[in-house]
Amino acid sequence: MKRITLVLVILCSAYLSFAQLSGGAKAGINLASMYFKSDDQTETTDMVIGFQLGGYLNYKISETFIFQPELVFSRLGGKESEYDPNSQEEIDVQFKLNYLAVPLNFKFQVNENFGLLVGPQIGFMVGAKAKVDFFGSSVEVDVKDQFKGIDFGGNIGLSYTINKLGFDARYYLGFSNIGDFDEDIGDGKIMNRAIQLSVYYQLFSK
Numbered sequence: 001m002k003r004i005t006l007v008l009v010i011l012c013s014a015y016l017s018f019a020q021l022s023g024g025a026k027a028g029i030n031l032a033s034m035y036f037k038s039d040d041q042t043e044t045t046d047m048v049i050g051f052q053l054g055g056y057l058n059y060k061i062s063e064t065f066i067f068q069p070e071l072v073f074s075r076l077g078g079k080e081s082e083y084d085p086n087s088q089e090e091i092d093v094q095f096k097l098n099y100l101a102v103p104l105n106f107k108f109q110v111n112e113n114f115g116l117l118v119g120p121q122i123g124f125m126v127g128a129k130a131k132v133d134f135f136g137s138s139v140e141v142d143v144k145d146q147f148k149g150i151d152f153g154g155n156i157g158l159s160y161t162i163n164k165l166g167f168d169a170r171y172y173l174g175f176s177n178i179g180d181f182d183e184d185i186g187d188g189k190i191m192n193r194a195i196q197l198s199v200y201y202q203l204f205s206k
Contacts (some may be wrong), residue, residue: 022205024164026072027053028198034078035174038188041052045078048094052101056200066107068117074101075128076192092133095148097178097192099123103155115159121172122180123151123192145180152176152191164202171195 030050036043049118054072061067076097105119157170174192 018087020205021057022060022202023055023057024201024203025055026070026198026200027051028078028196030074031195031197032076032097033193034076035191036188037191044193045080045095048079048096049076050075050077050096050194052196052198054101054111066115067110068103068105068107068119070101070103070105072101072103074099074123076194089135089137094128094131094133095143096129097125097130099129099151100126105155107113107159113160113162116157116159117159117168117170118156121153121155123153125149125151125178148176148178148180149181150176151178153192155196165196166200166202169197171194185187195198
């Protein structure tokens with residue numbers, strides 16, 4: 001079994017060595033929300049604007065097929081508003097969820113400029129805060145212990161490239177439950193959602 005694994009690793013390494021490799025930096029914004037599902041009820045929070053910053057690699061397997069792994073710092077989250085009848089005030093809660101995300105996208109080049117991309121993504125939470133606005137004041141608290149450390153989902157989107165500059169628009173759909181609350185919420189689940197718009201610049205190619 002070890003010999004078979006070693007042969008597969010050698011073959012994959014040799015194959016990728018013949019693939020054209022390029023890479024660079026990327027940055028963009030996230031229009032993020034959180035999807036709640038509990039029993040027969042569902043709810044999606046209001047969107048919040050986050051950001052993303054990191055780098056990418058492109059393994060050009062053929063003229064039309066590219067493997068594009070990335071390493072990105074990405075802020076997701078959502079916003080909820082609730083009216084308190086006792087105080088007759090609106091209470092706003094905004095979640096800021098920070099991830100070190102690893103998208104593993106596969107890109108199909110429709111032509112020289114346009115591409116379609118799809119692939120899985122795993123995110124490792126590095127921080128989470130909740131900002132609460134009420135009675136004219138604002139308080140921010142750490143809520144990392146109320147969320148799971150790993151988020152898993154998938155991407156689908158479009159890309160446009162011209163020379164070394166590129167743009168992409170993708171939708172991130174979280175598959176896993178990120179909530180980790182102490183209280184009993186039945187079969188309640190929380191999942192990340194985001195529209196992601198980014199620009200990237202090629203720094204090297206070989």
